[in-house]
Amino acid sequence: AVTYWDRLGWKDTFGSPAWTARQWDYARAAGRPQVATPQVIINGGPTIVGSNRAQLEAAIQRAGPARGGPAISVRNGALTLAAGKDVPSTIWLVRYDPRTVEVPIRAGENGGRTLPHRNIVRELVKLGNWSGAVTELPLPSAPRGLSSAVLVQQGTGGPITAARKL
Structure with a gap:
């Protein structure tokens, strides 16, 4: 959830300037002039409209598995990244709400509608860095009601080379 739509007269209750900055970092790193x-x-790969299910599923099939990042495993409260190609990366822990939350939209192109929101990011924590060596880190417990995922991302805003839902 981002903040750049707030100017339309309805503030996204899940939006965060940090999420907006992260999306812009990712766009700039890929040479993209805009975000959406x-x-x-x-x-x-190319940007896809996430609400177009058919387009999204086709793109996932074409893309195949991520390449270049480490295998991620979890055991006894620890996160382990396997050895791999030396590409300095950041290890992110994403906490998200898996429930569907119905949100009334007050203004903008969806004004007057109530839209479902799911997998709402609530927290993004930098766990550490990975530079190709086996890396083991303690995995903090998830706050009640939130699910977790791990992302391995090259540099600031670079490609995500590995991900795992925990």
Whole structure:
């Protein structure tokens, strides 16, 4: 959830300037001149409108698995990234709400509608760095009601080379 649509007269209750900055970092790193929502990028490929299910599923099939990042495993409260190609990366822990939340939209192109929101990011925590060596980090417990995922991302805003839902 981002903040750049707030100017339309309705503030996204899940929006965060940090999420907006992160989306712009990712766009700049890929040489993209703009951002949009709901935007999906698979394995660094072209942007896809995330609400177009058929287009999204076709793009996932074409892309195949992520390449270049480490295998991610979880055991006994620890996160382990396997050895791999030396590409300095950041390890992110994403906490999200898996429930569907119905949100009344007050203004803008969806004004007057109530739209479902799911997998709402509530927290993004930098766990550490990965530079190709086996890396083990303690995995903090998820706050009640939130689910977690791990992302391995090259540099600031670079491609995500590995991900795992926990």
